[in-house]
Structures are given as C-alpha cells and as structure tokens.
Amino acid sequence: MTEKKILGGRMGWLAMGTLAAYAAVGANEQALAAVTKDGATGAAVPPAANLPVKRFNIAAGPLDAGFAEFEAQTGLKISTSLTAAAIAGFQTKGVTGLHPAEEALRLMLDGTGLQYAQKDSTTLVVGLRNSEEINVSTGVVAALGMTKFTEPLIDTPQSVSVVPQFVLHDEGVTTLRDALRNVPGISMAAGEAGAQGDNLTIRGFTARNDIFLDGIRDFGSYYRDSFNFEQVEVLQGPAGVQFGRGSTGGIINQESKTPGAQEFVNVQAQFGTDLTRRVTADINEPLPDLAAGAALRVNAMANEGGVAGRPFAQNRRYGLAPSLTLGLDSPTRFTISYFHFTESDTPDYGLPWLFNGVAPGSIRHNYYGFADQNYLKTSDDILTGKLDHNFSPDVSLHSIARWANYPRQAMITEPQICSNASASVPVGGYVSALPTSAINSSQVCAFTPASNPATILVNRNQIQIKSVEGDLWDQTELTARFKVAQIRNNLAAGVEGGQEVSNPIRTNYSFSTKTGSVSGSLNSVPAANLLHPDTAQPFAGTGYLTTVVHTKSKSVGLYFVDTVHLGRFIEASGGVRWDRFDTVFNSNQPVAPPAGGTVSAPIPQTQQVVSKPTYRAALVFKPNSHGSVYFDYGTSFNPSAESLSLSVATSLLPPEENQNYEVGAKYSLLHERLQLDVAFFRTEKTNARETDPTNSNNILLAGNQKVQGVQFSAVGRLPEGMDVVIGYAYLDSSVVSSRFFPASVGYQLANVPQQTFNFFLTHKLFARFNGGLGGNYVGSRTASSTVPYVPLTFGPAQTFASGSAPCGATATTCYQVLSTAMKQVPGYWVFNAMVRRPMTDRIEFQANLYNVLNRFYIDQPHPSHLIPGAGLNAQIGVNFKF
CATH class of the missing domain: 2.40.170.20 (TonB-dependent receptor, beta-barrel domain)
Structure with missing residues (x-):
C-alpha cells in the first residue's frame, strides 16, 4: 500500500504523523538507507556490529516507554526524528530473555512498521525506510484507541473487531451500518416507533444504546456517517466494567479523526x-x-x-x-x-x-x-x-x-x-379473537396469504x-x-x-x-x-x-x-x-x-x-x-x-x-x-x-x-x-x-x-x-x-360457557388454530x-x-x-x- 492507505496503530492519526517525520529524518537518512532487508524474516537488520547481549525485561505497552527501558538496560541511545506524540501512538509487544541488543530492538519494533539502523557504536536510529511506497503500519491494527484497554489487541481477552481505515476506503463505506457489515455476529434492524437511526443487534441482543463516540456514549437517534471515522471498534460480550449500563452483546465505538503532525x-x-x-x-x-x-x-x-x-x-x-x-x-x-x-x-x-x-x-x-x-x-x-x-x-x-x-x-x-398476533398459539389451540385490520382495529382483517394481492x-x-x-x-x-x-x-x-x-x-x-x-x-x-x-x-x-x-x-x-x-x-x-x-x-x-x-x-x-x-x-x-x-x-x-x-x-x-x-x-x-x-x-x-x-x-x-x-x-x-x-x-x-x-x-x-x-x-x-x-x-x-410463529388459518367461532373457554378466563367465544408458520x-x-x-x-x-x-x-x-x-x-x- 502507498502513502494513501495508512493503517493506524493504537491511534491511526499518530501513525500519520510519522510520514511528516519521514521527510524530516535528515541527518539520519544515510543510516536508514543502509538498512537492508532480510529475506528470511522480512525484518530490517543493521550492518554487523559488536552490540551487547543482554537479558531484557521490557513490558508490552507504549513504544516510548519501551525505548526508555531499552536505553536503561543497554546503555545505548535511540535516536529518532519522530515527534514524541507520534512515538506515543505506537505500541510494542515488549521483549524478554537473553538477546543481542539489535535483536531486542527488532522484536520491540515488530508490527509497528518502523525500521532501525546503527548510526555508531552507541546510537541506533529509528525511522521510516527510504522508499517511494511507505506503509507506516505493515501489519493490522495492533491496539484500541481507547485508554480503557491497556494491552495490545492480541493480548486483550475478548472478541474485538476493528474495521480500519483501509477497509472503509476500499469498500467505499459511507455509513456506520455499512462499516459494521464487516463484523460477524451483527445484524441490522429497523427503527422502533420512537427510535429512528442506527438500530442493530450484537450477538443476539439489541445494541441501540451501546454506540459510543471516542469512548463516550453517543446517545442520539440518527444515522451515522463515516466521514470522520478513523476506525470502528466492536467489542463483543458484556463490557459493563468499562462502559456501564447495557452492553449485553457488546458495544460499538467510533474512533474519530484527530490532528497529526503531517500536512x-x-x-x-x-x-x-x-x-x-x-x-x-x-x-x-x-x-x-x-x-x-x-x-x-x-x-x-x-x-x-x-x-x-x-x-x-x-x-x-x-x-x-x-x-x-x-x-x-x-x-x-x-x-x-x-x-x-x-x-x-x-x-x-x-x-x-x-x-x-x-x-x-x-x-x-x-x-x-x-x-x-x-x-x-x-x-x-x-x-x-x-x-x-x-x-x-x-x-x-x-x-x-x-x-x-x-x-x-x-x-x-x-x-x-393486519394486526400482529399477541402470542404464538400451536395448531389445535384456541384464540379469543381473529387478527384485526390495521386500518380499523374493530374489524376482522379481511386478507390472508391466499388473497388476491390486487384487493x-x-x-x-x-x-x-x-x-x-x-x-x-x-x-x-x-x-x-x-x-x-x-x-x-x-x-x-x-x-x-x-x-x-x-x-x-x-x-x-x-x-x-x-x-x-x-x-x-x-x-x-x-x-x-x-x-x-x-x-x-x-x-x-x-x-x-x-x-x-x-x-x-x-x-x-x-x-x-x-x-x-x-x-x-x-x-x-x-x-x-x-x-x-x-x-x-x-x-x-x-x-x-x-x-x-x-x-x-x-x-x-x-x-x-x-x-x-x-x-x-x-x-x-x-x-x-x-x-x-x-x-x-x-x-x-x-x-x-x-x-x-x-x-x-x-x-x-x-x-x-x-x-x-x-x-x-x-x-x-x-x-x-x-x-x-x-x-x-x-x-x-x-x-x-x-x-x-x-x-x-x-x-x-x-x-x-x-x-x-x-x-x-x-x-x-x-x-x-x-x-x-x-x-x-x-x-x-x-x-x-x-x-x-x-x-x-x-x-x-x-x-x-x-x-x-x-x-x-x-x-x-x-x-x-x-x-x-x-x-x-x-x-x-x-x-x-x-x-x-403466528396462526395462519382458523376454524369457525365456538361458543363456551363463561369460565370454561379454552382461550381465556373471561372469554365465551374462541377460534381454533388450524395452521401456523414462522x-x-x-x-x-x-x-x-x-x-x-x-x-x-x-x-x-x-x-x-x-x-x-x-x-x-x-x-x-x-x-x-x-x-x-x-x-x-x-x-x-x-x-x-x-
């Protein structure tokens, strides 16, 4: 993918900021240009160097914190022209165990789309590879934009589906409903009488009130457009601890586009x-x-x-x-x-x-x-x-x-x-009234599935x-x-x-x-x-x-x-x-x-x-x-x-x-x-x-x-x-x-x-x-x-003594159900x-x-x-x- 298709990491807009940093690499450009590609791993590797072998214990989390730990544990310096905000937008999976320093740094950068090279015996340079086609995030979305979730997606113990920007662009998505068609377990529903706008179910339960915007409930009854979406995040399963009431089947979060460092x-x-x-x-x-x-x-x-x-x-x-x-x-x-x-x-x-x-x-x-x-x-x-x-x-x-x-x-x-049936009654059962006309509910509905549609x-x-x-x-x-x-x-x-x-x-x-x-x-x-x-x-x-x-x-x-x-x-x-x-x-x-x-x-x-x-x-x-x-x-x-x-x-x-x-x-x-x-x-x-x-x-x-x-x-x-x-x-x-x-x-x-x-x-x-x-x-x-299921056909009216009718304690007239259908x-x-x-x-x-x-x-x-x-x-x- 080219610069036109940037997939955000923890926050996609911060990843965009790295493109501006690419133009500003300047003094480090020669070092990065020396980076070669390892055909076996596809990872960037620096020239041979006598970098130390250390035992690392760097936690998964924000990349800037990982860099600080790396410098403290190795005594080496990491140089980058990326802005602090841009670096803060990336997540690292961390690294543990005994590794050469450059191997540890490679593991830290794995999945971020960033490359590194050795500048001198004490400095490593982190930036973007010198290429006409830059893909800031070579992998898929690695983390949610919401700070409620501290772990990378792969370590988050819940079904989480992220519809990223490249999917929205490829499919020409213009609404939230169309974006959610990329998430299994979601189905669309029509609006209730007093609740227009986006209505849907997640894993079988209504999510009408479980739509969020940047982590806060988006309560309005409207049809949401995608023009300001960075990505759409769907968390499935109850999420009451993070989001409060509701969220029986899950929640939907719209992550908004926000400013970055690139023009x-x-x-x-x-x-x-x-x-x-x-x-x-x-x-x-x-x-x-x-x-x-x-x-x-x-x-x-x-x-x-x-x-x-x-x-x-x-x-x-x-x-x-x-x-x-x-x-x-x-x-x-x-x-x-x-x-x-x-x-x-x-x-x-x-x-x-x-x-x-x-x-x-x-x-x-x-x-x-x-x-x-x-x-x-x-x-x-x-x-x-x-x-x-x-x-x-x-x-x-x-x-x-x-x-x-x-x-x-x-x-x-x-x-x-016709009116809706008030209950499902099996064949052989009785109802107290026939379906009524939706035009005039005091009259029996004159139409059945066998009726001439023209009438x-x-x-x-x-x-x-x-x-x-x-x-x-x-x-x-x-x-x-x-x-x-x-x-x-x-x-x-x-x-x-x-x-x-x-x-x-x-x-x-x-x-x-x-x-x-x-x-x-x-x-x-x-x-x-x-x-x-x-x-x-x-x-x-x-x-x-x-x-x-x-x-x-x-x-x-x-x-x-x-x-x-x-x-x-x-x-x-x-x-x-x-x-x-x-x-x-x-x-x-x-x-x-x-x-x-x-x-x-x-x-x-x-x-x-x-x-x-x-x-x-x-x-x-x-x-x-x-x-x-x-x-x-x-x-x-x-x-x-x-x-x-x-x-x-x-x-x-x-x-x-x-x-x-x-x-x-x-x-x-x-x-x-x-x-x-x-x-x-x-x-x-x-x-x-x-x-x-x-x-x-x-x-x-x-x-x-x-x-x-x-x-x-x-x-x-x-x-x-x-x-x-x-x-x-x-x-x-x-x-x-x-x-x-x-x-x-x-x-x-x-x-x-x-x-x-x-x-x-x-x-x-x-x-x-x-x-x-x-x-x-x-x-x-x-x-x-x-x-x-609903009754389709009925027998003739039958009269019963008060209190003995099979269709209700107060009824005296009943109709037997002859057929039903889902x-x-x-x-x-x-x-x-x-x-x-x-x-x-x-x-x-x-x-x-x-x-x-x-x-x-x-x-x-x-x-x-x-x-x-x-x-x-x-x-x-x-x-x-x-």
Whole structure:
C-alpha cells in the first residue's frame, strides 16, 4: 500500500504523523538507507556490529516507554526524528530473555512498521525506510484507541473487531451500518416507533444504546456517517466494567479523526446511480510553532442521493468536524473538537408483513408513504475536550468532557395490513379473537396469504415524533504500569458521570371507532392499494398530540481493571465497576384532542434509582509473542430506563442481568500482517422483562434468554496489495423460559440470524489496477422473540360457557388454530466489487459496485414493517491527495 492507505496503530492519526517525520529524518537518512532487508524474516537488520547481549525485561505497552527501558538496560541511545506524540501512538509487544541488543530492538519494533539502523557504536536510529511506497503500519491494527484497554489487541481477552481505515476506503463505506457489515455476529434492524437511526443487534441482543463516540456514549437517534471515522471498534460480550449500563452483546465505538503532525489535504468526490453525489474533505495543518507543537484538522462532508430500488427514498446529509490539538511535542496534549451533522431525509419504512412474511405480489419497488409529507430531520452538535498528560512513561492521566445535543423531527409512514398476533398459539389451540385490520382495529382483517394481492389494502400508519436528546458527560481515567513484588501490573482506573435527557412529543392520527359491540381505532389517513399505491396522493389525516414526555438521568460510575503479568506466559486481569443510574420521568397530558382522539393520561414524576456493580475476570496464556489463548467472564445489566424511557410499571423493576463466558485464541502471522481470531462464547440474560399480552401494565422480570456460539475472523494486509477481511459467526439463540409466552421457549431470539459471514478481498491486477470482491451472508431472522410463529388459518367461532373457554378466563367465544408458520425473513447473499487505479501521484480513480446480482432481500426487519436492502448500484469516485 502507498502513502494513501495508512493503517493506524493504537491511534491511526499518530501513525500519520510519522510520514511528516519521514521527510524530516535528515541527518539520519544515510543510516536508514543502509538498512537492508532480510529475506528470511522480512525484518530490517543493521550492518554487523559488536552490540551487547543482554537479558531484557521490557513490558508490552507504549513504544516510548519501551525505548526508555531499552536505553536503561543497554546503555545505548535511540535516536529518532519522530515527534514524541507520534512515538506515543505506537505500541510494542515488549521483549524478554537473553538477546543481542539489535535483536531486542527488532522484536520491540515488530508490527509497528518502523525500521532501525546503527548510526555508531552507541546510537541506533529509528525511522521510516527510504522508499517511494511507505506503509507506516505493515501489519493490522495492533491496539484500541481507547485508554480503557491497556494491552495490545492480541493480548486483550475478548472478541474485538476493528474495521480500519483501509477497509472503509476500499469498500467505499459511507455509513456506520455499512462499516459494521464487516463484523460477524451483527445484524441490522429497523427503527422502533420512537427510535429512528442506527438500530442493530450484537450477538443476539439489541445494541441501540451501546454506540459510543471516542469512548463516550453517543446517545442520539440518527444515522451515522463515516466521514470522520478513523476506525470502528466492536467489542463483543458484556463490557459493563468499562462502559456501564447495557452492553449485553457488546458495544460499538467510533474512533474519530484527530490532528497529526503531517500536512495533507485529501478530497474525495463520488457520483453514482440514483443521483448520488458525495464530496468529503480531510485537511490537516500542523502548527509547529504554537503551544509546543499544534495541529488543526477539518473534516467535511456533503451527501445527497437515493436508494437503489426504492424510488422515493432520499438521503441528504451534511457534516463538519474541526479539531485542534495543542502540545503534540509535550507531555500534556489537549484536543478540542466540534462535530456538526445534519440530515434531511425522505424516509422509507419499506414493505408490509402479511402474517408470516412479506406481503405477496410484485411490490419490491413500491412506496407506501407520502414523499412530500414524510421527513426525518436531525441537527446534531457535539463539543468534546480531551486532555492527556504523561506524568512519566508509566503513568498517564486521560480526561474527556462532552456536551451533545441531538434534536430530531420525524414523520414516517409505516405500511401495515393486519394486526400482529399477541402470542404464538400451536395448531389445535384456541384464540379469543381473529387478527384485526390495521386500518380499523374493530374489524376482522379481511386478507390472508391466499388473497388476491390486487384487493389488499395497506394501512398507512403515521409515526410522528419531535424530540431533543442531550448529553453532558465527563470521564477521567488514570493508566499506570508498575510492579508489586516484581510482578508487572497494567492498571486503568477511572470515574465518569453526567446527565442525559430525552423529551419526545408524539402525534397520533387514529380515532376511536366501534363496529357492533367491538371497539377499536380507525386511521384517519387514507389507505393504499398493495400493488398500486398512489404515490401522488396528497396527504390527508388529522393529527393530534398524544404524549409529552420528559426524562432525565444522572449517572456516576467508578471502575478499575488491572492486568497482572505472571511471568512470561500467563496474564490475569480483573475489574469491578459500580454504577448509580438515577432516572426521573414524567409525562404531561396534552390539550384535549379532537372528538374520538385518545391521549396518554398524565404520569406524575416517577423516579428509579439503580445502584449496581459489574465484574470482569480473565486469564490469558501466551505460548509466544505472536499468540494468546484466553478465558473471559463478564457481567452487565440493563435497567428499565436504559434508553431513557420509563413508566410506573417499569420503575419498580430491578435491572435485567447478563453473564458472558468466552474462550478464545488469537494469533498473528506473516510478521503481524495477518491476525486470526476465534472465540467460543455463551451469554445468558437471567431475568428478561416481559409484558403481559392481556395487560400492558403488568410487566415482570419473567424470562430467561441465552445465545451461545462460535466466531471467527481474519484481517490481513498481505504482499502484492492483497487485503483480507473475513468473518463468520454461528449464533445459537433461544428463549430458555418465559412466564407470559411459554410457546416461545426453544425458539431463536428476534433479529438473530443463526449464521453470518462476510468477506472482502483486494489484490493487485494488471496495469496498476487493484481489484476487490466481497460479500455478506445473513441467515433467516424471526420478527419477535415472544411471538416467533403466528396462526395462519382458523376454524369457525365456538361458543363456551363463561369460565370454561379454552382461550381465556373471561372469554365465551374462541377460534381454533388450524395452521401456523414462522414469522421470519429469509437469509440472503449480497456481493460487492471494487476497482481502483492511481492516475498520478496525487489522483486516484475508484469505482464500487454494490449488490452486483441485484438481489431482493430484507435488510432491516421489524415486527410491523420490513425495509429492503438497496438494489444494484454503482459509485464512481476520484480521490485527490495534496
């Protein structure tokens, strides 16, 4: 790879800074030019010299600390023109045992992409190899950007997937969702009624509230763009010790781009099908004479375009992310950054269910909304200040503070045909009522899977919400390396806290109605024909406010994680965290609605306070410096107000509790160019919340759920321009026990595919072309954990004496279920391709082709609607480097 494709190490932007240092090597250039390449090992070796043989004991960790230890143990001097901040961005695996000094230094630099040479009898020079093509990081990402994790990735006892910058670039990724398609065990979901934006599951459990930005929870309901991503990090398995509430299946962290020491301007322009236009700019300007070395970086983005196969969906996004770092060459570094992101979309909630599957007929491209009336608007502002101070090579303080404001407005049409079944009833069982019409719930639904699609009417359910979410947060952390009784410890300990607010206001378009003696609700918005919806029909309907909610949560968390190095082969780590999560909720009753309208009753101030510890313990066995085998145990919890939503019923419930067990192995091959990971895991939720289907106010911790399986991944940067990203996950999910939904026991959890597989491979082709081919497989997914299958056909009404009906204690009329079917979406394969070619040293051409077979598939399922994936589309771009 060339200078255009730089893969960050611990922090990718610091690795970029080494490119500037390359230009400044100056007096050391002749020494580095003398470096030759050892054909057997591929490592740089210096000319023969009588360097001492010593017994080394240099710990894994920051490279600058390793250099200090090397100099102390050998009496030699390491010379480098790299900035202190740039060196601090690299990690070393350390070195132990008896070695010649140059061999020890080679081992220390293994995987960093740095080279060394001997200048004289007392000095070694470290820098970049003199080459027209410089690859700062010859291997894969070696460490996480978050300081919560003190060990290199290969020694971190947890499944961690990093989607680095080169993958984002090769695949032409523009959103967080597309970046996460490179991680096995993740599946996408459609937004809930009040939660638009990125919704997904990790290892079988929702991660809607487990998305972080630079280590702090990114609470907003918006669709995240990748223009300011340095890399995306996914930690799977409960991570309650590091991140607090939630994280049942894991967390996602977006690592932002930040200033570095190299001057550059990168501009990308993309044009494609569906009127797609996208321009991004990444500008970094060093300010070496300001504040002990400073740098300014600005990222900007403008994106407009449609969605292939969905003719009325439109995405319009704009973003700006400036950041300024002071003290790059000092022990104290301060970065202030601002992130503004605006989206003004025409949203599309896709297609309707009809009982167990997508409604019949040729409806792939049908749109059931109102293109001139539907909207999704957000305008997010995030201001972050980050301070890092090194007291010594072994002790550092890290503090990050954030203010975030996430306003949004949405009006989205959800297509529906029949009501959802309240429970799964087996063949031969009885129900008290037949499915009702989604248009008028006082009437029986007139349609079945055997109905003529031309006769089926689709309800246009209007989801309208106006809300402001906010976040004020501070996180301060101390990392330290020290010895106790000659045993090395790597400690991360911190305190964090702040407040989060959510103030949604919801509007409804349904009015009470009655058919005979049956009461229900009637939608005032006109229905649409399933096969031929009138997309030009003017919007009509009467809306009124139904709820006005105010929620504020105040949190504080204290945590520490310590890793103890018990000799050369064994590392043990443990941690504990205590959280206090205090939520106050109230709901006001709106003004009197129109006749027939129904509003939520007022809820006086309701409070829930959760104080709870979480734990973590792990053991790592290292057969050598290139591999590890580990066992990991962790806990997490989900309070009722986790997503800042509470009620009188849920305020009395203690949190759901989760436990995770994981055994895994990691190994680096080909001089750190290829990393392999495999893990076997089991996650248990021992007290899942369940809502009584006959009484929504009766909510209990009454269910148990589990997900167990195996996960494999391989990420590599190999010779001949070959990049490799492969992942596979097998998830065996099931409902273990349930009080209100016993028929669901043994069935898989909602939106959890049993198998997922992803790959993307690139390689050099002829005439300086590089080509890439990739694909994703996602297995079939059910719509609901509590109602995995639904009745399809029913017998005639049967009348029973009061108290003797088999369909309920108060029922007198029952219908026998004659057939059932799983309510699920089928699995799918999607394939993508890429080709790129440098035209000059500063201009690169790239073309990406997505869904090359134009497959029709459901990408984001929801119990009440289905969002198809994009059809065949192409994007052609030009990348400019200055």
